Amino acid sequence: MAWARDEMIDGRRKTGRALRWGMIGGGQGSQIGYIHRSAALRDRYFDLQAGALDLNPERGRSFAAELGIAHDRAYADYGALLAGEAARPDGVEVVTIATPNNTHYPITRAALQAGLHVICEKPLTFTSAEAEELRNIAQLRGLIVGVTYGYGFYQTIEQARALVASGALGKVRLVNMTFAHGFHSAPVEDLNPAIRWRVDPTFAGPSYVLGDLATHPLYLSQVICPDLKIRRLLCARQSFVASRAPLEDNAMVLMDYGCGAFGTLWTSAVNAGAMHSQKLRIVGEQASLEWWDEFPNQLRLEVQGQPAQVLERGMPYLHPEALADDRIGGGHPEGLFESWATMYERIACAIEAAQQGDHARLAGIRYPDVSAGIAGVRWVEHCVRSADKGGVWIDYR
Template identity: 70%
Template sequence: MINGELRTAAPIRWAMVGGGRGSQIGYIHRSAALRDRAFALVAGAFDLDPERGRAFGVDLGLDPARCYPDYAALFAGEAARPDGIQAVSIATPNNTHFAIAKAALEHGIHVVCEKPLCFTVAEAEELVALSAARHKIVGVTYGYAGHQLIEQARAMVEAGELGAIRIVNLQFAHGFHSDAVEETNPATRWRVTPAFAGPSYVLGDVGTHPLYMSEVILPHMRIKRLLCARQSFVKSRAPLEDNAVTLMEYDNGAFGTVWSSAVNAGSMHGQKVRIVGSRASLEWWDERPNQLSFEVQGEPARIIERGMPYLHPAAQADDRIGAGHPEGLFEAWANLYARFAIAMEATNTGDAERLSSIRYPDVHAGVEGVRWVEACVRSADAGGVWIDYTCG
């Protein structure tokens, strides 16, 4: 159980690029990173408007001199300080991720980045090489992957409780963009603008989340080929899609689907992972995150509750408040940030054994997200055809 005891020798000196006042995701990053005192927020470049960003940083309690106008000034200014930052989180529009992450790594700074990591596999592989050369980690915020019941699902699959895996049914399909909300909402507008969002909207924005969770639960399986069809039901969003269905064949013969959507009218969030085996199935839904459904063929369905002593030790290790009380997004993100901090410290101290014991969405997970989106777009734009897919 996580109970607030320090898990690193000292807090990682940390900054943010983006995530300023009005940011949808900035507070989640700060709440998660600061929860276990593994990070200390000491600097930032929070806004495209330097004065607005500086004012926000001051309101967070930062030294005004460490509230910078942009990421270049942040990295240069902090490099000149003996107590400069050791890590940065990137919470900016997609088109900036690659340049900011690259600059941070070149300055010897660990990176936590929103997904997608970048736009192309070539860019992603450049970040892999740079992170290795500079001995710095890159974490990607697939936030719900830090939930303890994802660990439980992984352990149950590994123990053979489902039998041979046959079907992987994934979705992240909400309804909040069923209309052209981007006409009045800037936070949505950039997500449906190719210059800022990249080659896709919902595939990269929501589809990669359950995809990564499936990779955590099913580490032994690899996608062999896929087919994708995508649509722009709000026509002004074309060529970017607001709905997509991806079919996947795995190397063990299993079959998978991913439904990525922002136009599932009436759905609040709609992120679900269902794994079907020859003997039993598991299902987890982020709107009811404290329960994992376990359904054995021929037996009554049962509900596995988070926080219970019957859980696998890996799941119990991520528990924060015991059974009964609900846990969700903030706890899952905090678990990921705790892992990021441990990985950063282990990298800084050259502790390879400790580093290898920590699993988190790393630069390679970021690459696979980019690779999957790239392949889906290629398949859809060719008319929805099967294409070969190679995981890294």
């Protein structure tokens, strides 16, 4: 086992205190709710004090009690939570929104208008116009909006970002992205209400896999290659399970970055037999990088004419910015909760910096902010527009 760096992992806090935190949605039986709580509470950057956890108020209050939330701070709905907490001198400062897609915009808007920082599930909104409005409100009020692209905080992603920035790959030529699982290759939503809303345009919005899956590797590509900007794209999408139409369960996207680089993305819920299959490959003039989320501890570096290398997380040869996120030392597996916990930690730091008016510190914190949310929404809009025109190139604007 590689414990050479254990003395550097001391677990010291990066903020002065825990933020008073509330949850909207994410109640009993919610997988994503459990992930949010596990990540936010892991390092005590957040203190869960209030919640509107369920559409069924009594069920929500019962579960809130199990989580240690006081009865008078377990609310029937988000409106009651915002009003009740605003009336308290010790009211929550930040809320997480873990509800179906169609509620993200109105709840986020109401929370920002109530003066609260927000951590929202993606997609942030259904339209970029709505997302831009939220950004304007947040900026006017000095508030943070975090969007939960939780895969972007593995050490190996930070290492890939550093390698591209260093020029180790040479000029980037190709970005190949995949997020294509097989768990919905049959109409599983017929028997599972938790999946059913994801394929209903009323709740899910204008897309299924493009918004639900594809925006994750898209965000990773933007983290690793921040200088690549989409100039135009072409999208074709299909509904192999016919009852899901007009929403797609499979899609292909081509992206022209306008600088000689080209991107491809395949996203699917009908890739029969595949477990998760979120992969990202960056091809440069001199070398390539490849990351697969089922093996998140490894980053594959392939330099032309040399044997392929597998870079392991937690090792002293990694870039300092990658090692700065190390939690458990080399040789131990790092998983989704670690990445989410790092995301929550950074959002907490951003909130504290905003509260203190420390703009220099805030500018140095990378987290999935409201602009990341807007970028995801905007990308989906363009994909849908291209696909609905028969799969044609459209300018990115």
